[in-house]
Amino acid sequence: MSDHDDAVAPPATSAEAPVERRRAPATHFFGIRHHGPGCARSLVRAFDELRPDCVLIEGPPESDDLLALVLDDAMVPPVALLGYCPDEPRLAVYHPFATFSPEWQALRWAAAHGAPARFIDLPLAHELAFEKAAREARQAAAEAAQAAPPVEVEPAAAADVDEAIVPEADEPLEHRDPLTWLARAAGYDDGESWWNHMVEERADGTELFEAIATAMTSLRAELGDRHPTPEAAQREALREAYMRQCVRAAQKEGFERIAVVCGAWHLPALRASVTAKADAALLKGLPKVKVQSTWVPWTYRHLTRASGYGAGIASPGWYEHLWNTHERPGQRAVGWLARVARLMRERDLDCSSAHLIEATRLAETLAALRERPAPGLTELDEASRTVLTLGDDAALHFIRDALVVGDQLGAVPPSVPTVPLQRDLEGLQKRLRLKPEAAQKSLDLDLRGDNDLARSHLLHRLALLDVPWGSVAKVGRSARGTFHEIWTLQWQPEFALRLIEASLWGQTVEQAATARTQARCAEAGSLAELSALVDQALLADLDLAVATATKALEDRAALTGDAAQLLATLPPLANVFRYGNVRQTDAALVSHVLDGLALRAAIGLPVACGGLDDSAAEALRGVVLSAHAAIALRDGEAATHAWRRALGQVAGQVGAHDLLKGVATRLLLDAGEWTNDAAAQAMSLNLSAGAEPAHAAAWLEGFLNRNAVVLLHDATVWSLVDDWLSALSDEHFIRVLPLVRRTFSAFAASELHDLSHKARQKAGPAQAAAPGGTGDDVFGAWDTDRAALPLPLLRTLLGLPAAASNGDAA
Known part of the structure; x- marks a missing residue:
């Protein structure tokens, strides 16, 4: 034209x-x-x-x-x-x-x-x-809105807005x-x-x-x-x-x-x-x-x-197929369905040659009926759904991801101008055989090998630069402190821009990650954030950054008396000891910091547990449990002794929240610091008839700690809980029931089943002793009068004749 x-x-x-x-x-x-x-x-x-x-x-x-x-x-x-x-x-x-x-x-x-x-x-x-x-x-405008006092707007003011400027939510297509x-x-x-x-x-x-x-x-x-x-x-x-x-x-x-x-x-x-x-x-x-x-x-x-791309299309993979087959349009349907069949066979889904022939015929017939020169994506999708997947739309999802959209990642020549940081990363990717790919893939790293250890260092350094090429699994072998890290990798195009942004911190990945971490130490707003930076810098093998973060952590900890913040710093630092020497990191760099923080946290724990409401106590419980696990992982004699002594103080402290008192008692029992008799005595005190039911329920929730093992295997604990519940008045029982139900709802299904079975076993002898009772009766003593109350209504609903006037319940 x-x-x-x-x-x-x-x-x-x-x-x-x-x-x-x-x-x-x-x-x-x-x-x-x-x-x-x-x-x-x-x-x-x-x-x-x-x-x-x-x-x-x-x-x-x-x-x-x-x-x-x-x-x-x-x-x-x-x-x-x-x-x-x-x-x-x-x-x-x-x-x-x-x-x-x-x-x-x-x-x-x-x-x-x-x-x-x-x-x-x-x-x-x-x-x-x-x-x-x-x-x-x-x-x-946002800053002005925050600084200005709130102003009530009259409803009529909305009519002053130019309707041509504001797009309608239900604007026609x-x-x-x-x-x-x-x-x-x-x-x-x-x-x-x-x-x-x-x-x-x-x-x-x-x-x-x-x-x-x-x-x-x-x-x-x-x-x-x-x-x-x-x-x-x-x-x-x-x-x-x-x-x-x-x-x-x-x-x-x-x-x-x-x-x-x-x-x-x-x-x-x-x-x-x-x-x-x-x-x-x-x-x-x-x-x-x-x-x-x-x-x-x-x-x-x-x-x-x-x-989010403004000029985006719906099916780039299909468009590529159209482009590649434009000189032979007769092969468009056959070639596409062959790719679909290959995907299905890779996933062990049945797809024979007969399926392909029938699907091709159906797609071409649909195109002819719709007066189209060749099958389009709509016809091919309908043929695939009808013949290949037998109407199952679920199987079409992976076809859409792999073929209709596609996971292709392009490449640019080395001569393309770029920043030195990106050049360094490209060299590391080549040396470590880590190819950027658009498709998501899993990478299992054995940290005992030099190459895998270097890969781990690189991925952690990129994470510090806000280039999350990979994410490490928090469950499985990665979470159990073995020699493995399981990463999920997926390269995103916008990482190129993030590398340009990060280039102001250095010309190599190591330099930039070190400088960025040091800058973040000065910006950190809490001890927990500084502690996490120490952990991340150690995982990334950045010695200078570790020294800076450790020094900042020590300086900040010396000026704070907030036990909750001190407790929150312990878990990230304890991760240093997870791998030992397999990461070839010097644990002594942070061991003295961890021990010092643990001692300070133990001293402040009893004070932190007092004067709390329910929500604050619930939040502190998670911090205490994480800190307890961290101190156990460190296993330092002085820190462990101080921590257990602090837990003992909390367990017997009058002003401490009952939830935290129960948690402390359970931790001491599990650690072997308290005997079963000592724990039973604490339970008897906190679940006695004179205890406020709500406080007793909170203590019980903390003691059980979302774990039914102690109830299942300790007869003393079972009896104390059973006696406490049985002794509650109707009014008190109604008050504590939501708390008790919340406590038991945290148990696993198998634990609940075992608890139910044990309860039936305990009820058996009492039932056998009751008049007319049997050892097999799991419903307790039978109250005939109460059982007869719903019978008139049931007879009406079922259309049965009324019972005799003598109140026969038969």
């Missing part, structure tokens, strides 16, 4: 006009959909026919110097252009490309044929400046996607399916772009430009004005066949009758920031609309 863009050229005099028109370059506009394989296929054919000598593409102009790399053998889509502000790396934007993206094919065609290619969208220097101003405005107007006119439910059928999945042709231009012109004329805010409308006007200016500049340079590739919605605006003077006035005085650009790997998952 061509258009002699006389309208945007400067006006000529009447004498010069005929000559000017003859010499005017031919400007050809190609309206495309970002990441559309049908558009890309048609665009390549159109370029082969047109042979443009200049290619202008909607994209960031700051990246023009990087376009020559598109033909590099090491450049493997999907990839993205990352533009960011070096002074504030969080100000960044990605422009992704896949093999089937029309812009990518246009760039490759231009590079292969020696035609200059340029990006013509509004420069990122302005776009990021606008974004920075918007962020600062939102932050200022055609307002959010203008293509829906055309789709519904053609009998489709939504614009996505209509566009796929008419453009992306059909046979290509150069006449496609003329049809797209006609459709977009009609839509914009009918609907107008719809934007959620005035700021968004202004930004869109600036973008289109800048693109028109770039087209005029290429025309003035003397190119004869200019190809302009842009989003289809922009076509009417780029061909509109707008003067250069008006566009220049609109673009004058725009704010700017410094910008740098580079190529980064991308993933298909981040091309989807679900990832």
Whole structure:
């Protein structure tokens, strides 16, 4: 499609006009959909026919110097252009490309044929400046809202809001996607399916772009430009004005066949009758920031609309299949279903050759019935569900993840400009044989091996830099202090930006992680946070960071008397002793700190347990239990002795919360510090008839500690609990019942079953001694009068005759 863009050229005099028109370059506009394989296929054919000598593409102009790399053998889509502000790396934007993206094919065609290619969208220097101003405005508004006193707003004030600015939650689909107007006119439910059928999945042709231009012109004329805010409308006007200016500049340079590739919605605006003077006035005085650009790997998952990408698509994996089979459309269905069958067989699901033949026939029949030239994704999904999975939608989930979306991760050449930190990471990945992959995978590290230990150090260092490439399992072998760590790895494209942000801390991963950890020590707001930093720095093998964090922890602990904070520092430090020497870390670096903190925490524990309400006591219980496990893991003589002495004080302390007193008693009993007789005496005291029932129930909850073993195997404890419950009055029993039920609800199902069985066994002898009772009767003594009370109602409900007047209960 061509258009002699006389309208945007400067006006000529009447004498010069005929000559000017003859010499005017031919400007050809190609309206495309970002990441559309049908558009890309048609665009390549159109370029082969047109042979443009200049290619202008909607994209960031700051990246023009990087376009020559598109033909590099090491450049493997999907990839993205990352533009960011070096002074504030969080100000960044990605422009992704896949093999089937029309812009990518246009760039490759231009590079292969020696035609200059340029990006013509509004420069990122302005776009990021606008974004920075918007962020600062939102932050200022939030701070003002916090500082200002609350103001009651009259309900009528809502009517003052411009309804055109605020998007409606239930806005019709055609307002959010203008293509829906055309789709519904053609009998489709939504614009996505209509566009796929008419453009992306059909046979290509150069006449496609003329049809797209006609459709977009009609839509914009009918609907107008719809934007959620005035700021968004202004930004869109600036973008289109800048693109028109770039087209005029290429025309003035003397190119004869200019190809302009842009989003289809922009076509009417780029061909509109707008003067250069008006566009220049609109673009004058725009704010700017410094910008740098580079190529980064991308993933298909981040091309989807679900990832938050504004121009996202629903099925990048399917689009890739369309692109790869466009020269043999007859193999589209067979090839796709063969990939589905391979996935099913890998998961030991039945899928024979007969299944494939029937599914292919069904997909082609559905396409014929719907007057489509070849089966689309809808037909193939219906055929797979009907024939391959027998109607089971659950089996289609992994097909969607693996094929419809895909887990492909691109690659960029080593010559791509990047920061030294990223180069260091790439070298470590190569040396340690840790390849970044978009798919999630499990990695079992044996820390006795040098390579696996170095891998663990790298992953922990990246976590300190806020690059969570992997997460270590908290259960299984990783959690039991063995030589193993089980990691789940998944590389995300945004990690490239995080590495750029982290580069201010150092040029290597080790340097940056050390500096970042040291900075976080100064920012830490609690002892627990500092303790966690010590643990993380040790796991990452950062000696300087460990020394800094340890010193900060000691200094902060010396100034605090908060026992809860001191207790919270113990578990992370105790992790140092989990692996011993297998990590090749020096436990002595923190052992004296841990012992000192444990002693200080033990001294402050009795005071911390007094004067608490129920919620505070519940919170402190978890801290005490974690600290107890940490001290047991450390197994230092002085710290252990001081801790057990503190627990003894809490167990007998009058002002301590009963929940914590029960916990302390149970911990001392389990540790062998208290005998069964001592624990029984404490239980008898706290569950006596004179004890307040609510306090007794709280003590019992703490003593049982969500573990029924002591009830099951200690007859003394069982008898004390049984006697206490039996002696409660009806009023007191109703008061403590919710607390007791909450205590027993924490037991495992098997423990509850064993408790029920033991209760029935204990009830047997009493029942046998009762009149008419038997040893097998598990319901206790039979009260005939009470049992007869519901009988009249039951007779009425069941339609039985009334009983005799003598009250016969038979």
